[in-house]
Amino acid sequence: MHNIILRSIVIAWVLSVSISPVLAWEKLNVPIPEGWHFQFFDSRGDAKAKIFLPPGQLGQNHTESLWVWTLLGFYEQKPEAVLKKITELLNRCPSTALKESRPYKDRGYEALYATAWMPSINTCFAPPPLTVDRGEVARIKFLRGNDNSYVIIRAWRSEPFRKKELAKVPKRIQEDWDRYFEEVYLYESNP
Numbered sequence: 378m379h380n381i382i383l384r385s386i387v388i389a390w391v392l393s394v395s396i397s398p399v400l401a402w403e404k405l406n407v408p409i410p411e412g413w414h415f416q417f418f419d420s421r422g423d424a425k426a427k428i429f430l431p432p433g434q435l436g437q438n439h440t441e442s443l444w445v446w447t448l449l450g451f452y453e454q455k456p457e458a459v460l461k462k463i464t465e466l467l468n469r470c471p472s473t474a475l476k477e478s479r480p481y482k483d484r485g486y487e488a489l490y491a492t493a494w495m496p497s498i499n500t501c502f503a504p505p506p507l508t509v510d511r512g513e514v515a516r517i518k519f520l521r522g523n524d525n526s527y528v529i530i531r532a533w534r535s536e537p538f539r540k541k542e543l544a545k546v547p548k549r550i551q552e553d554w555d556r557y558f559e560e561v562y563l564y565e566s567n568p
Contacts, residue, residue: 389506392537395491401567402565402566403523403524403563404564404565404566405522405527406564407445407561408557408561409429409443410429410431410443410543410557413431413491413493416435416436416442420536423449423450424450426446426447427443427444428442428443428444428445429442429445430442436439437532441531441534441550442530442531443529444528444529444530444532447526447527448526448527448528450525456480456489456519456521457477457489459519459521460477460483460489460491460517463517463528466480473494473495473496474493474540476488476493477492478491483520483562484562485497486563487521488518488519489518489519490517490518490519491516492517493515494540494544495512496509496537496539496540497510497512498510498512498537500566511534511536511537512535512536513532513533513534516530527563529558529561531557533550
């Protein structure tokens with residue numbers, strides 16, 4: 378009888394341990410384009426970024442870039458609020474334009490797309506970050522997770538352009554961005 382009670386207690390304990398929820402970790406799937414290399418890491422308080430560039434390109438002469446920002450603890454802010462803060466920063470540059478999508482759900486997480494046009498980088502920053510002025514167009518995806526928020530940016534650079542004209546991003550790059558952002562998503566994973 379004692380063994381039956383002991384076995385019942387052990388079985389109940391095993392079942393309770395195996396049935397109890399396993400903590401899931403939030404992970405961001407961001408494929409790095411083939412051949413691209415890590416360029417540098419940027420950290421500004423709770424905002425951490427990794428920047429990747431195409432093969433053979435450096436910070437001073439790149440034509441495309443991939444930025445992966447993790448906003449630690451920004452899970453309480455909706456993507457629209459994060460975008461608003463970024464828009465306020467971009468609006469310091471009078472020539473910048475920003476167009477955003479409606480918020481939507483991406484695999485259960487809140488998301489938002491935006492496109493930003495910066496006709497002249499050197500007119501927006503002092504001192505200028507580059508020796509040669511460039512215009513830049515960026516497609517941005519915002520994701521709000523349970524732990525953090527994420528901003529993923531694919532950018533393309535060209536000769537400076539006027540705000541009224543906006544830059545015409547080559548069709549192959551636009552199509553690549555569309556395919557790429559379908560592969561950028563959040564998911565839960567066991568540690």
